[in-house]
Amino acid sequence: MSLDAVYRRHLDITVEYDVPARMRDGTTLYADLYRPTRGGPFPVLLMRLPYDKTQAENLTYHHPAWYARQGFMVVVQDTRGRWRSEGDFYPFAFEAEDGYDTVEWAASLPGSNGRVGMYGFSYVGATQLLAATQRPPSLRAICPGLTASQYYDGWTYNGGAFALAFCASWATQLAIDTAKRRGDDTATAQLAAAFMQAPAWYSSLPLKEYPPLAATGLAPYFFDWLEHSSYDEYWRRWSIDEDYSQITVAALHIGGWYDIFIHGTVKNFAGLRREAGDENARRMQKLLVGPWYHLPWGQVTGCVDFGPEARNIVDLWQLRWLKQFLMDEDTGVLDSPVTVFVMGINEWRDFDDWPPPGxxxxxxxxxxxxxxxxxxxxxxxxxxxxxxxxxxxxxxxxxxxxxxxxxxxxxxxxxxxxxxxxxxxxxxxxxxxxxxxxxxxxxxxxxxxxxxxxxxxxxxxxxxxxxxxxxxxxxxxxxxxxxxxxxxxxxxxxxxxxxxxxxxxxxxxxxxxxxxxxxxxxxxxxxxxxxxxxxxxxxxxxxxxxxxxxxxxxxxxxxxxxxxxxxxxxxxxxxxxxx
The missing domain is CATH 2.60.120.260 (Galactose-binding domain-like)
Structure with missing residues (x-):
């Protein structure tokens, strides 16, 4: 029995692989589509990621098949220059325009009801927010998880210091796929080994000659990040927090108290709650923060067991959020603008704002x-x-x-x-x-x-x-x-x-x-x-x-x-x- 047959027989969904979407400059990006076999039309749930559409960030989220069984057409797309998609990858550079084009393409797919929501964490949170700055008409809701408000302070740098362990390992990880796409077995193996042995490389100096990346030339952006060590126009063009009025969409901001991007996650919520492009959008912001680090999300983080209340509940919150805005169900998801896990007493608490009044x-x-x-x-x-x-x-x-x-x-x-x-x-x-x-x-x-x-x-x-x-x-x-x-x-x-x-x-x-x-x-x-x-x-x-x-x-x-x-x-x- 084929995998497609298993999906159809046991999950009551169908899957289409490598569905092409043509961007405004002629570049074709490819996506996998998961849809219920019966009924429709359906709202579309879109994920755009550079980490392989077949995995769909399932290290943290339920598989797309789970969301399809809840009544969504799920579209998971490789971003430009990654995995199956055409073009050249450069972090953040194409995500706003490609995001707009993909949202409108997804809204027009057969079986779609024209309403699109987005989800994903880390860089995949950036693909949502950057798309939202372009105000695609069909985009109704986003769920940016564990992501930043800009890509200088709070992503690549903190207080002017370079986030070395993150940036060096992330750039090495990204370069692996680039080497694979070029069919370079030697570079692929070297980069994969360098990623697994990353702590052994962090002491390398000078940083502008970081050996695992300088040797291959497959991650030029890493050296651009080092070249632009202050907040300049290189960074400003991709900064969400430069102008929150660009965004007019409902957003569920998901964070972790030990996540690298928690500053930006909270800043995005507070900024959009006060400065989003219209009053309706300002009312439709929600902050959810657990005691988690970047991944995985669960009750044990580092050396602390935060108890069963700290389990991964993100998919359930996202489902409520998406049903609220894509299916017009009153799920109560906005009863409290802020829901956070308070460490020490290990309890979830609701607040009226951030920081809380009082x-x-x-x-x-x-x-x-x-x-x-x-x-x-x-x-x-x-x-x-x-x-x-x-x-x-x-x-x-x-x-x-x-x-x-x-x-x-x-x-x-x-x-x-x-x-x-x-x-x-x-x-x-x-x-x-x-x-x-x-x-x-x-x-x-x-x-x-x-x-x-x-x-x-x-x-x-x-x-x-x-x-x-x-x-x-x-x-x-x-x-x-x-x-x-x-x-x-x-x-x-x-x-x-x-x-x-x-x-x-x-x-x-x-x-x-x-x-x-x-x-x-x-x-x-x-x-x-x-x-x-x-x-x-x-x-x-x-x-x-x-x-x-x-x-x-x-x-x-x-x-x-x-x-x-x-x-x-x-x-x-x-x-x-x-x-």
């Missing part, structure tokens, strides 16, 4: 007797502004950086450190300042954006400062909750970098992103301060030289001074929600 920002100040180095130091954290305290001093050597322990990266935990993790191996280092509160006398709910303000000086012309928020349990285990970085030259602007003067005190504002977490009674709040989190981000060589262009011999040790006194009140700001 959130109050509270400053927790860094204190020490001048030796907050490591878990063995005297760093403290409390609500009292600092007095005349001595600063803390540490050194940062780019050739021996602070290692990443979990965090928000992508896309596989074996390739890039991500998720909640025990911080013991990090906090034992004297190159990490550790500030810890007294045990809490009652639960503290933190829901919203977290940010840090550091007053610091460096011996270098350029350097990095990292901040990590952690929850310390009664047994002493420290688990990361949120993290952030700022590259000193980008402290004032991501578009116009400026070096620092050695020895001069500067204010550094560091975005740690959003979270929803309860620090339980008896737990402690901890803040780590360092100058690297590698390989999550690339290493600053402390020279002030061209980013990505210098080799290991150029690296310089930087002496860092963090102040917490009178006019230099270094602190972390937590959004606290009283219950």
């Amino acid at each position: 959130v109050v920002e509270r400053d927790f100040y860094l204190h020490s007797a001048g030796a907050a180095n490591s878990i063995n130091g005297n760093g403290r954290l409390n609500l009292d502004p600092p007095g005349g305290e001595p600063p803390d001093v540490y050194t940062y050597d780019p050739l021996f950086p602070t290692p990443s322990a979990g965090g928000r990266s992508c896309c596989f935990a074996t390739i890039a450190p991500m998720g909640p993790a025990d911080q013991a191996a990090v906090e034992i280092s004297n190159g990490v300042l550790v500030y810890t509160s007294a045990p809490l006398e009652r639960d503290l709910m933190v829901v919203g954006p977290v940010r840090a303000t550091l007053y610091a000086a460096s011996s270098a012309h350029d350097t990095d400062f990292t901040v990590k928020l952690c929850d310390v349990g009664p047994a002493g285990q420290s688990i990361n909750i949120a993290q952030g970085i700022v590259r000193a030259r980008f402290r004032e602007s991501l578009s116009q970098p400026s070096l620092i003067t050695p020895g001069e005190v500067h204010e550094y504002r560091i975005d740690l992103g959003p979270t929803a977490h309860v620090f339980r009674r008896g737990h402690q709040i901890r803040v780590q301060v360092s100058s690297s989190d590698f390989p999550h981000w690339d290493r600053n060589l402390n020279t002030g030289g061209e980013l990505g262009a210098e080799g290991a011999a150029a690296a310089r040790v930087a002496t860092q001074i963090v102040l917490h006194q009178h006019d230099y009140a270094s602190r972390i700001t937590l959004p606290v929600l009283e219950e």
Whole structure:
């Protein structure tokens, strides 16, 4: 019995493979179609992805056959230059126009009722949002999952630092298909091996000669990303958050608290809720965030079991969303604009907005007797502004950086450190300042954006400062909750970098992103301060030289001074929600 016969007999659906769609410039893209065998016409559910249409991101979602059985015609298309589709691939470049053309093509397919929805996560969230900026008339709803608001800050860079583990491994993964399309067995094998062994390559310098990609020339965009190290027109042309008024479609924004793109996911929801192109669209925005990293999604993320409530419920939410807007069923999906999983108490909560009404920002100040180095130091954290305290001093050597322990990266935990993790191996280092509160006398709910303000000086012309928020349990285990970085030259602007003067005190504002977490009674709040989190981000060589262009011999040790006194009140700001 053929696979098609199995689909028809046991699932009551039919499948068409490699259905051509001609784009406005004559390029043909190919899709697989899944449709119910009886009834119709049907609304269309479209996924456009660069990762092989036969898989349809089924590492996280139900198979397209499942959606077809719910009454949708499902169209899964290889994007331009990927797998079966014609053309040349370049990330983000063609997704807006190709997305518009594909939506309207899908709406006109035999058996379609003319209504189109889209779904998918990561890059496939970008294919939805970029298509939506073109306002295709047949597009009624989208479900962008775990995706960003732009592709400079929050995707390729964070606070001016290059997201090394993600970008290097992702570009290598993309290049594998390009090599396959060219029939290059040698390059395909080399790239596949480099992807699986990615952690062994992250230390390669200079980055602009990254060996796995420089050797093949099959991912030129990786080197373009390095060349455009500041936010310029290269990035601005693809930035969703430059103008949310372009979008007038209902959107279910799905995120994970440990996902690399959580900043952008939340920003897209808030931006479209306030600035979408019409009032109706502004009312039709929904935020759903679980305690997940990029993939897979389930109750166990990293070293934490968040309980059965944290299981993957995304398909069920998407089904409600799509039935609401493509089938005119009242599913109650918009009863609350925000539904998020609150870690610590491991419960789903509904809120009226993001950040939730009633959130109050509270400053927790860094204190020490001048030796907050490591878990063995005297760093403290409390609500009292600092007095005349001595600063803390540490050194940062780019050739021996602070290692990443979990965090928000992508896309596989074996390739890039991500998720909640025990911080013991990090906090034992004297190159990490550790500030810890007294045990809490009652639960503290933190829901919203977290940010840090550091007053610091460096011996270098350029350097990095990292901040990590952690929850310390009664047994002493420290688990990361949120993290952030700022590259000193980008402290004032991501578009116009400026070096620092050695020895001069500067204010550094560091975005740690959003979270929803309860620090339980008896737990402690901890803040780590360092100058690297590698390989999550690339290493600053402390020279002030061209980013990505210098080799290991150029690296310089930087002496860092963090102040917490009178006019230099270094602190972390937590959004606290009283219950």
